[in-house]
Amino acid sequence: DFEGAYQVIADTNALPAISGRVCPQESQCECKCVRGIKNEPVGIGRLERFAADYHRMHGDEKLEKPVSNGHKVAVVGSGPSGLTCAADLAKLGYEVSVFEAFHTPGGVLVYGIPEFRLPKAIVGGEVEKLKKLGVNIMTDMVIGKVLSIDDLIDEMHFEAVFIGTGAGLPKFMNIPGENSINIMSSNEYLTRVNLMDAASEESDTPVAFGKNVAVIGGGNTAMDSVRTAKRLGAERAMI
Secondary structure, eight states, rough: OOHHHHHHHHHHOOHHHHHHHHHHHHHGGGOGGGGGSOOOOHEEEEHHHHHHHHHHHHHOOOOOOOOSOOEEEEEEEHHHHHHHHHHHHHHHHEEEEEEEEESSTTTTHHTTTTTTTOOOHHHHHHHHHHHHTEEEEOOOOOOOOOOHHIIIISSSSSSSEEOOOOOOOOOOOOOTTSTTTOOOOHHHHHHHHHHHHSSTSSSSOOOOOOSSEEEEEOSHHHHHHHHHHHHHTTHHHHH
């Protein structure tokens, strides 16, 4: 019962098609699976991804805006936490508005994770589901510049504000030379490629197309960066 499986997952997870792809299942749920003691653990992430993809292709999405409870909440940031918060509140009848600094909603899901690992259409589909629940999503809204938290509360009459802006700030090592040309944070590199068409040589501000690319760091973001460099034509890309 693939559709039934999706509905069970969706009861507690607003973004199953996304978490089935990019959530670190191997360290959060699959590592607890008792089958892993003697063999391979159950492929929880892949099963979640399959159920969500089956629903997207075959399911009958009947989303209706819930009855309003008369309360307004603002969500700052449209990344995974912001989208999840907005979905959970909307289902409870809250009037939710999401404020996103970039021109495309999705946060790190669209600017930080490459298309080959998480297709933008998947994220776009989740955003459209939120809109059907009545969530209002506003882009190009840099909270702190365009509006302040006080503006949201005092002038726009939001009763609560959820701030989900945690993934945007890169961490540097503070060593000589890190401000040189063609040295950039993974945040800048991936954002320009994923969201600003910098991989095209026709771009006004193309990203550096290096033949030899070094990536400092060994986490998921480093792997996304080095794989992106290879796809952009690097002959040698090293972690």
